[in-house]
Amino acid sequence: MSMVWQLDWKIIVFSCFHLLLFLLAAPLLQGWIKKVKAFWQMRRGPSLLQPYRDLRKYMDKEEVISEHASWILLITPSIVLGSTLLSSLVIPGPWGGAPIQGMGSLFWLVASFGLARFFLALAGLDAGGTFGGMGSSREVFVAALVEPAFILSLVVLALMTETTSLTVMIAELQGMSIFETPRILALLALVLIAIAEMGRIPVDNPDTHLELTMIHEGMLLDYSGRSLAFLHWAEQLKQLLLLQLIALLIMPVNMNLLYTQGGGIQFGVLVTQSILQIGLVALLGAFFATIESAHVKVRLFRIPNFLAVGLAAAILALLTLWITKGGI
């Protein structure tokens, strides 16, 4: 068992820093997206820090627990936030490295989202209300349609770079042109999927509690107080992770530039790259906010058509990769 435990304090400190950074940045991104949406709606909108204030407010509030629910309802917020944090361990930070970067970290990411979804869907059904069940039913339905495209687009990138480690994949993409067709198509698929995974228009509407439209909010309906804060935080974190992943796949960080000849870290380069990276994430956030402002939420049974475009893009990415690289 010994080789598993090659942990030293550096990795632990780095991991804690990584987790904290993502955790603290997530509400800011949410605030930014809201701000951009407010801009398109010709409003001033709430402050960028509003999501933090909301979280603090929820943290201090009294919690109301359903008498019909079981312990599943109680543990779900912890598991959802916990597994979302776990998935953040494989997403590289703005400096290009992640605490866990072995082969197969790609599947770790997808599976962690799955674990969170499993418990959230159970919790939606736990209280025995109609709205929770509605949310769960739609969530697992949308997830089933998202999953193949999500995995396939990542697998196409994995085939291009010959690795299933997200960190190494991003480092390898550094050397490739952004205009390679498979890469563009895979990114397109990821963008479409990210909309569904983040629960944004046209798939889901994060701002409403109208039972006809809600998916993710439906499952949270029986939560209040600190549990609700956890679940909101997890959702914001997931949003940040997806945008960060897409940003890194568009513009990979060049890890080689970070180190000097002697192995030290070039702080100038690090800061520049990090700022560029964060800028790209902010740009993507604005992009998704714009889509959300320009589009309407589609009916539930139109979602498959929307996601089919994502799947088609992923399959086309595979096909173009096969034609250009594989050789017939």
Next chain:
Amino acid sequence: MVMGMERGARVGTMGLTLVAAILGIVFLGWNFPSGYESGRWQIAGLAFDGLTAFFLFLLFLGQGMASLYGMSYMKEYEGKKSLVSFSLAWLGFLGSMMGVLIVDQGFYFLFLWELMSLFSFFLVIFEHEEAPNRTAAFIYFVMTHVGTVFLTAAVLYLYSKTGSFAYTDWATYAPGLSQGERSFLFVFFLIGFGTKAGLVPFHIWLPYAHPVAPSPVSALMSGVMVKVSLYMIMRLVWLTLNPVEIWWGVVLLALGVLSAFVGILYASIEQDVKRLLAYSTVENIGILVTALGTAMIAQTLGYSEIVVLALAAFFWHGLHHLLFKSTLFMAAGNIIQATHTRRLDQLGGLLKKMPRTGFWALGGAIGLSALPPLGGFWGEWLLFHSLWKTSVQAGEGMLKLVLPLIIATIAFVSALALATMVKWFAGAFLGQARSPQAEASQELAWPQTTAMGIALCLSVLPVLWPQGLLAIFNAPMGVFNLPVLATTNSVALPIFTNLYQLITPYGLLILLFTGILFLLSRAKQRRTSGTWNCGTPLTSRMQYTSLGMTMPLRIVFKRILAFHPKIDREYGGNRYILRSLQYHSRIREMAEDVIYRPTMKLVLWCADRIRILQTGSIHIYLAYTLVTLVIVLIWTM
């Protein structure tokens, strides 16, 4: 007096098989090969190889859990049914399964295979008072014999060619057979074993037969028996009909993916506690066969590393499916005994009434939806990697394109498995009770929950110590002349190091994170109140039913599922006053409609035509004899 005997038969038989299982595992462990011993095993005078040993291990595991469970479960039948006949069939079933694994020649194999089918048939038809059970058993009986016909033909063909029934003789002779002959034999074996394994399109019996058997039997049939036929495919196709053709692997891969997809699609819309699990078995067999097909393709292409990876996925998933599926069938058994219904839309809220059953069932559900931290996910991780690596290494051709698509399909299957398991668990255990029986249910006797707990705890072990489980895989791997796997102190393939670095940390970190967050989540004030329901009182009928839960899937896949709901409305006066509304829907198995019903019609039609020969007149019969005689004479001249 009779009761005493019944009790004795129950406790005695189950105790016997339980002790036998424990002894069997101890024997296997005691004789575990220390290193690379070309896969031969010698135990108590029996000689067999590591592949047999691994499947024996699976059998003993399944047998042990099912026996402990059955010891308490079968009590319900005391005084109502003959437990002596059940015990005999139980012993015969377990014995013949073990026999099929151990024998090394075709004649005894056929004999024991037939016994296995018959004894499991007796177990399936145990509750024969209800007509649907008799139908189910009959379908099983017919299907399994159709399979056996193909097996018999293949075995006799090999016998006629080699003059021997021994597998080893066949293996030495097989390269001398033409490619066409070997391919024919492959197809025959595939149909024969595929029927027993429940591969689509030979699976139609499985969703009928597995649910109607008593739950310990369902657990054994789903957990072990279907894998015995996969063992036989490995034994008689891969290890015997050498050299293996690449298209065999492709056929296995295609059938595997098809089974996984069809199985989980039907499972996701099923509303019967046990039928859903039976369809999930079809799915998991599909995943196993996909892994087997990948291994076979890699073998023919000469990528021995990927063969190891794919076989590791196969063995890993096989073991975990056994553990999780046994757990869930036992949970289903507990639900049935507590509520006397198998319909998910009559259950609900059982987690509070049956906390232990519910807890272990949750573990099983996580495992079967292929989610970490339990091992169900890591088997799929291995499978994804073997598919991906084959695609990377295959220089050119369709494989490179098709294998990533298979990864996507398996991802889709596991997402549907998540939906299915959420529906199954939530339908039975969460929310409010939907019927008086569910309201009145109680937790069952300790063996019935302990057996589940043992299965689940066993599945946690590989998460904590994956090297240990992979070391066990060395036994079956040795048979295939492959590089030795990573053992406890050495790592042969780098990919397994990556696996170790993911499995245990994932398990520990999720515990750590969830634990810390759970401690932090204790709010200052907490109040209990009813579920918010727009201000109206909440009744149990307001919950989402299991039908509604996956209705979107039904609607999106209605073409495949032949789903055409019929809605009858009755209006009073004008069309704004609805008096009553009736909703009928039925799901038909496509395989039944497309393959089996036409075939059945054809057979009946042929029988009808042939009946002309049978006039009842003795003169004509004598004429038949004469004509036959003349033809035979001419033939032999």
